[in-house]
Amino acid sequence: MDDWLIALIKVVFIWVWVLLIAVIMTWVERRGASMIQDRLGPNRAGPFGLLQPLADGIKLFTKEDIVPDKAKKILFSLGPILFALPAFSAYAVVPFGDKIVLGGKEIILQVSDINVGFLYVVALGSMAVYGIIVGGWASNNKYSILGGLRSTAQLISYEVPLGLALLAITLIYGTFSLREIALAQQGTFLGVFPNWGIFKQPLGFILFIVTAYAEANRVPFDLPEAESEIVSGYHTEYGSMRLGLYLFGEYVNLCTLSALIVTFYFGAWHLPYINMAAFLGPISYGIASFLVFFLKVSFFLWLFVWVRWTVPRFRYDQVMGLGWKALIPLALINLFITALAIQLTI
């Protein structure tokens, strides 16, 4: 019974936490955009405009919910849900801290440590596309279908280098479990470098972050919604809270991808050269590891915003060319070199 309760608390806690981050991200995105474009952005609601997401939420909820006449009604309302669900489910295997001891009981800060965690993440990453396809198809609109079509092609192309980059990581750490990968990144190697994935897999990191941007449909890979070409892509016909769910799902997705980047390449909750567990009490260590993890995540969330307002969009054939002619060969070479290095050092 106790274990059930702990698991439930963990699920609810991380869910609410990710929702909170997604809400704040809408504010960060708008303020970040205005910072980069040398203007002010929303700064009226509350201090620094922090209550702006709340105002936006109220607006979206109270707006009239319009379903186009020729749309396929059931699929139309299913689309946003299918999009948002996988993004949340991925958090089930992400370790968001080390462990915390409460009342003599050791609690791992991860919802579930399954031994196929890495594959679970890849599987869920490929599920999100159904939300976009269904939304695009059900809208019965040329631009929406074009957006959905682009999204499928892009996803199939970028899933491969993503998987290959992660495969090199599992070769190095010898496990599929995300917690074990995170634990293995403590300490240093060769005397100077922290034991982080980025120092062992620099090429793999670049591949992963590029494919992560493509998976999240972010600029420079936001072809499915490219507003200068196909109006708004798959969510052209959506309005009110259904559109809100799409936009919200995107931020949850960003949060998940940032957490994965940190887990695989940036030492999860470890600080470089400092072993927090050595001088912190059991409870404060748990909280500190959680905070360190989300400090790193917030940096990558900011990077997503930064890139969005800095880099222009690719052309469609450039996206496909980059995926098939550059990323996949590079990922294969990276995998080969990693395997060779491991073979030679064992």
Add this chain to the structure above:
Amino acid sequence: MDIYFWVFAVMAVGAGVFMISSKDPLPSALGLLTVFIALASLYLHLNAPLVAIFQVTIYAGAILVLVVFVIMLLMTPGERLGEVQRNVSYRIMGAILGLCATTLIGLGLKGVYDLVGERSLPEGFGSPNQFGELFFRNFLLHFEVASVLLLVALIGAIYIAKKKV
């Protein structure tokens, strides 16, 4: 009675029936997606998490996305599908073939059950490590033969596609 099994078995069969009876191609594809996910849940129940995850990653995540891509590219099947569906001899042939396949699979299942029976699982059953051991130690030849077969299919597909250009 095993509630977990029945929930997902009914779900898989129901989604399968929906898939073949739906007139619209995209809901049909979503029905297939439901079948895949229900099957993956059954694999999980059978202590095979790796198979379950591969089912979702490869079938639901890659193959079905390709199928949907083709559906969206060609939009609607048009009259040809209706023609095939109205053809009575096709229907009868389909029913007979389906019945034969079901009987074969049923007999095969009974055979496996008679041979293996019920036994408790060994330690670490279904873990990725044990999978790797089986694949690359005991069944290496079979594994390689399967990959050569896939390579042949790939080359064949390129050859057929090339001729049309």
